[in-house]
Amino acid sequence: MLTVHALEAAYGASQALFGVSFDIRDGEVVTLMGRNGMGKTTTVRAIMGQLPLRGGRVEFDGRPISGLPPEKVARLGFGLVPEGRQIFPTLTVRENLVATAAHRLKTPNPWTLNRIYELFPRLNERARQMAGTLSGGEQQMLAVGRALMTNPRLLILDEATEGLAPVIRAEIWHVVERLKAEGQSILLIDKTFSVLKRLADRHFILEKGRTVWSGSSADLVNDHDRVQAWVGV
Ligand code: ATP
Numbered sequence: 001m002l003t004v005h006a007l008e009a010a011y012g013a014s015q016a017l018f019g020v021s022f023d024i025r026d027g028e029v030v031t032l033m034g035r036n037g038m039g040k041t042t043t044v045r046a047i048m049g050q051l052p053l054r055g056g057r058v059e060f061d062g063r064p065i066s067g068l069p070p071e072k073v074a075r076l077g078f079g080l081v082p083e084g085r086q087i088f089p090t091l092t093v094r095e096n097l098v099a100t101a102a103h104r105l106k107t108p109n110p111w112t113l114n115r116i117y118e119l120f121p122r123l124n125e126r127a128r129q130m131a132g133t134l135s136g137g138e139q140q141m142l143a144v145g146r147a148l149m150t151n152p153r154l155l156i157l158d159e160a161t162e163g164l165a166p167v168i169r170a171e172i173w174h175v176v177e178r179l180k181a182e183g184q185s186i187l188l189i190d191k192t193f194s195v196l197k198r199l200a201d202r203h204f205i206l207e208k209g210r211t212v213w214s215g216s217s218a219d220l221v222n223d224h225d226r227v228q229a230w231v232g233v
Pocket of ligand 1: 016035042
């Protein structure tokens with residue numbers, strides 16, 4: 001569904017991506033791994049049209065999307081849970097969830113508030129609470145719920161479990177597992193090696209803005225020493 005080929009991108013004069021290539025097939029869970037500053041978030045920004053490309057191409061459902069403005073890209077079916085969550089703090093939980101209504105993809109089995117509340121019962125309990133007053137874990141759940149409400153073809157989680165308590169992390173991973181079982185395509189940016197090798201189908205490692213390794217979860221385990229050197233797990 002998504003093909004990223006030899007992607008190059010820069011922040012002004014400072015080039016951050018020098019050749020990122022990976023692909024995601026329908027229904028797959030794929031990871032982008034690598035140490036801090038290796039270009040994972042920048043790759044997402046470049047795919048979503050938030051950074052101009054210096055080279056390479058991005059195809060979504062067989063259609064070139066490089067160069068499209070961010071609003072157009074988002075509407076093709078990317079549900080992004082950005083690093084730092086970026087929920088609307090002065091809107092209620094419910095208002096955050098319906099805020100994306102105008103951008104929803106038409107799908108046979110659309111997400112509804114009830115389905116989100118069933119997935120995250122805490123959001124139901126706090127539906128009328130200002131999002132800014134939620135705990136960090138609850139805000140992360142809200143960010144996931146909000147992305148799902150767009151009925152995304154591809155859900156992208158950028159460091160979704162970073163800095164959260166173990167019990168909340170487990171809850172988020174459990175939700176990812178459920179979404180995978182339902183056939184949701186997911187791109188995971190994370191460093192929780194023990195979970196990723198179980199949950200994901202394929203993995204790509206970035207080093208200084210380049211894809212330097214790719215393989216299945218079995219390859220990841222077999223090649224543990226090299227992977228460890230790149231990812232620092
Ligand atoms: P992290 O896990 O720390 O988020 P990452 O792999 O997602 O790491 P990026 O955030 O994509 O890494 O950063 C890649 C490179 O681009 C780094 O050298 C970083 O300093 C640089 N960079 C990121 N954002 C900006 C920006 N807004 N302006 C200039 N340079 C940036």
